[in-house]
Amino acid sequence: MAKRYLEKTVGMGNTILTLNANKLCLLDNYELLIKLYHQQSFINNPDYLVRKDYECSRRRRSRLLALVNDFTGDDREEVLQKFEGKCAFTGKDVPLHFDHIIPLAVGHGGTTKANMLPIWQRINSSKNARNLFEWYEDNGDRFEVKPELFNKAVEYIAGLNGMTFAEYREYVYDCHANPNDNLTEVR
Structure with a gap:
């Protein structure tokens, strides 16, 4: 090895x-x-x-392989350009991570253009596998998330998913309420 x-x-x-x-x-x-x-x-x-400590990353890898993964380099560049290379929620020019809006941990969404946003790495670490809307309510002020940018980013993702803001919000809550734990385990 x-x-x-x-x-x-x-x-x-x-x-x-x-x-x-x-x-x-x-x-x-x-x-x-x-x-x-x-x-x-x-x-x-x-x-x-x-070691067993890495079971969590094995589960994450299983979900990455089981869920849709079609986020290309061109998609990445297009999304970055849409948000001018800045955090989609704050508008700050800070180190970015691409966040799975619907986390892999809930077994829905996947790594697709319709589930990925460039956000400040500190926000991504803070959000972790939480529901985006609940995270925003609890932490939006602390991270200086601008409500108009948050709404614009969610409307963008909702549009890519063929939904309105309200429909997308309901969909996110439904995904978190009904996690898909039946994904194939990678050995």
């Missing part, structure tokens, strides 16, 4: 370690990446990477 997913290059007094984070399912696990960066012995102990 180590040779397929890890590469160690030594040259000119430097050691370079290359991880295939995609194969190791690390892309969504920042804490593990930091641990690996600071821990030298993991190269000789690849079992370190296969």
Whole structure:
């Protein structure tokens, strides 16, 4: 496993370690990446990477594979351009993450243009797998979310889904009230 997913290059007094984070399912696990960066012995102990702690990322990967995933690079650029490369909720020029408006954790939505918005990474971390509307009610002021931008972003997503704002809000609440836990588990 180590040779397929890890590469160690030594040259000119430097050691370079290359991880295939995609194969190791690390892309969504920042804490593990930091641990690996600071821990030298993991190269000789690849079992370190296969522990029960990572069951959550396995479930996430299962959902990624089971749900629609057709969000292309062109879609990404188009959505970024729509929001002028800024947070869709605040209008700030800050580090962005693409948020699954209906989280993968509820087993609906998927990674599609009609479910993705560029939002401030702090907002994305705060929202996590919560209902967008409930998160907004509890945290909108704290993150300086502008109501007109929030409404514009939700109307945009609702339109992509062929719904009005009110219909989309009801749909989001329905998805959270009825999570799909019957997705195929990836082994």
